[in-house]
Amino acid sequence: MELFIRQLINGLNTGSIYALVAIGYTMVYGIIKLINFAHGEIMMFGAYFAFLFAFSLSFQLPFILVIVLSMFFAALLGILIERVAYKKLRKAPRISALITAIGMSLFLQHLAQLIFGATPYVMKQLVDTTPVTIFNFDISRLTLLTIGLSIFFMILLSLFVYKTKPGKAMRAVSQDKEAAVLMGINVDNIISLTFAIGSALGALGGIFYAMTYSQIYPTMGVLPGLKAFIAAVFGGIGSIGGAMIGGYLIGIIETMTKAYISSKWVDVIVFGLLIVILLFKPSGILGKNRKEKV
Amino acid sequence: MLKVDNLHVHYGVIHAIKGVSFEVNEGEIVTLIGSNGAGKTTILKAISQLLEKSDGDITFLDKSLSDYKAHDVVHIGVSHVPEGRHVFPDLTVLENLEMGAYYRKDKTKIREDLYKVFYRFPRLKERVSQIAGTLSGGEQQMLAIGRALMSHPKILLLDEPSMGLAPILVKEIFDIIKEINAAGTTILLVEQNANQALHISDKAYVLETGNITLSGPSKELLNDEKVKAAYLSA
Ligand SMILES: Nc1ncnc2c1ncn2[C@@H]1O[C@H](COP(=O)(O)OP(=O)(O)OP(=O)(O)O)[C@@H](O)[C@H]1O
Numbered sequence: 001m002e003l004f005i006r007q008l009i010n011g012l013n014t015g016s017i018y019a020l021v022a023i024g025y026t027m028v029y030g031i032i033k034l035i036n037f038a039h040g041e042i043m044m045f046g047a048y049f050a051f052l053f054a055f056s057l058s059f060q061l062p063f064i065l066v067i068v069l070s071m072f073f074a075a076l077l078g079i080l081i082e083r084v085a086y087k088k089l090r091k092a093p094r095i096s097a098l099i100t101a102i103g104m105s106l107f108l109q110h111l112a113q114l115i116f117g118a119t120p121y122v123m124k125q126l127v128d129t130t131p132v133t134i135f136n137f138d139i140s141r142l143t144l145l146t147i148g149l150s151i152f153f154m155i156l157l158s159l160f161v162y163k164t165k166p167g168k169a170m171r172a173v174s175q176d177k178e179a180a181v182l183m184g185i186n187v188d189n190i191i192s193l194t195f196a197i198g199s200a201l202g203a204l205g206g207i208f209y210a211m212t213y214s215q216i217y218p219t220m221g222v223l224p225g226l227k228a229f230i231a232a233v234f235g236g237i238g239s240i241g242g243a244m245i246g247g248y249l250i251g252i253i254e255t256m257t258k259a260y261i262s263s264k265w266v267d268v269i270v271f272g273l274l275i276v277i278l279l280f281k282p283s284g285i286l287g288k289n290r291k292e293k294v
Numbered sequence: 295m296l297k298v299d300n301l302h303v304h305y306g307v308i309h310a311i312k313g314v315s316f317e318v319n320e321g322e323i324v325t326l327i328g329s330n331g332a333g334k335t336t337i338l339k340a341i342s343q344l345l346e347k348s349d350g351d352i353t354f355l356d357k358s359l360s361d362y363k364a365h366d367v368v369h370i371g372v373s374h375v376p377e378g379r380h381v382f383p384d385l386t387v388l389e390n391l392e393m394g395a396y397y398r399k400d401k402t403k404i405r406e407d408l409y410k411v412f413y414r415f416p417r418l419k420e421r422v423s424q425i426a427g428t429l430s431g432g433e434q435q436m437l438a439i440g441r442a443l444m445s446h447p448k449i450l451l452l453d454e455p456s457m458g459l460a461p462i463l464v465k466e467i468f469d470i471i472k473e474i475n476a477a478g479t480t481i482l483l484v485e486q487n488a489n490q491a492l493h494i495s496d497k498a499y500v501l502e503t504g505n506i507t508l509s510g511p512s513k514e515l516l517n518d519e520k521v522k523a524a525y526l527s528a
């Protein structure tokens with residue numbers, strides 16, 4: 001039982017990261033029907049940004065500022081990627097945009113390698129890591145922070161999307177672009193906003209991922225990016241709530257597999273799950289069973 | 295108020311609108327009638343800048359509309375209810391109406407307009423928190439019109455509002471259009487239901503494969519032999 005609870009907490013930790021990253025996949029898909037394969041690279045750049053802000057300034061920034069600044073620059077990067085690479089392809093066949101996204105992913109990996117080199121950076125801990133004891137369980141502060149901040153940002157996002165005018169406009173654009181234009185909504189700006197928010201949350205996921213595994217390198221976003229994508233599909237691509245649930249489920253499935261089966265089986269099971277979902281319930285947990293219009 | 299002069303629109307090589315001219319004066323209901331594929335929707339889309347014209351002029355209150363981006367057209371008082379309603383299916387009725395007032399900042403006036411919409415469409419008021427995609431076709435049409443009214447337009451462009459509705463609802467919708475007009479909104483109405491459209495409008499244009507073939511006061515067109523044969527036979 002103790003092992004189980006411990007693993008559950010670990011699962012929530014990993015799941016928080018997947019959930020944060022999955023939100024970006026799902027929001028971008030919701031608004032322009034594109035699987036943004038470069039999203040894992042946003043994670044990676046977010047982690048590098050955090051490293052730079054934390055260790056290369058002559059003064060020590062508080063942790064929360066490191067996070068906020070990294071998220072901000074990742075948001076700008078996300079906007080830039082959309083404007084440069086995807087915007088022109090909005091009316092192109094989807095496969096063109098998809099291939100561009102894969103190209104963008106590779107480009108960003110190589111760009112990171114050019115700028116930062118191929119050798120991994122060691123992410124020293126940015127927060128106090130002494131464990132806290134809750135109900136006789138020692139839980140690392142980083143775990144608490146990861147879970148706590150992730151949930152905080154997800155609540156913030158939900159409030160934004162469901163309660164504010166730009167949030168509602170974002171949903172309107174994802175449902176019917178032409179009608180949104182007739183309402184006076186500037187669709188380009190809303191799409192940029194979507195990339196900004198998705199990228200900022202993805203960067204946060206990347207920072208927590210780097211802190212959990214203590215390393216930053218140009219291809220670090222590939223595997224967690226793929227798993228977050230699976231989480232988004234699992235939850236129902238296009239659904240923000242689904243991405244959150246999918247993220248936590250994948251996180252928990254992954255840690256449980258590690259603990260009770262074998263760490264060798266983790267990727268087999270997670271990727272196998274993708275195939276099973278695509279075969280039996282392609283719309284995912286919260287997705288709508290709508291026929292795709294081609 | 296709205297003046298379309300020698301409008302041409304192409305879809306690639308297809309010449310869909312071939313030099314159409316017409317005019318809508320303030321306070322009027324003007325209708326464009328024509329059968330499937332005549333180009334009615336294309337003209338409305340060109341007015342609201344969803345489509346780029348290839349030639350001609352579209353002016354509204356002496357401003358050339360092609361100087362505006364599609365999302366800015368509503369700012370100067372042109373509101374377009376698209377063919378097929380296009381309500382936001384996963385937003386609630388209230389959220390749809392809020393989107394209609396998206397560009398406006400005057401909270402108290404928006405509230406007034408919301409009450410007016412609820413007054414005109416009591417059925418929407420009963421269903422404020424219903425998801426729009428679950429409304430009936432007639433309710434969705436009312437929502438689409440209500441949403442367009444939330445922008446407080448000077449002119450309302452209506453694309454086949456009676457499409458797919460039961461006869462009683464068709465009558466209700468046309469009555470509402472007349473009321474909206476009586477309350478001061480100019481209307482450009484596109485219809486296949488020529489009979490109803492000619493009955494409520496002041497002036498009419500008949501569109502055939504991208505050309506206007508006939509025009510005049512609606513009362514006269516109602517008695518025109520060619521119109522009777524082609525559009526009023528049913
Ligand atoms: N996206 C498009 N690409 C190519 N041709 C188009 C496109 N949209 C419309 N057309 C063509 O332009 C012409 C006018 O179409 P439009 O939709 O304006 O007709 P309409 O009068 O609104 O018809 P309906 O009453 O069926 O709505 C038609 O011949 C149609 O096939």
Ligand SMILES: [Mg+2]
Pocket residue numbers: 334335336377453
């Ligand atoms: Mg049409």
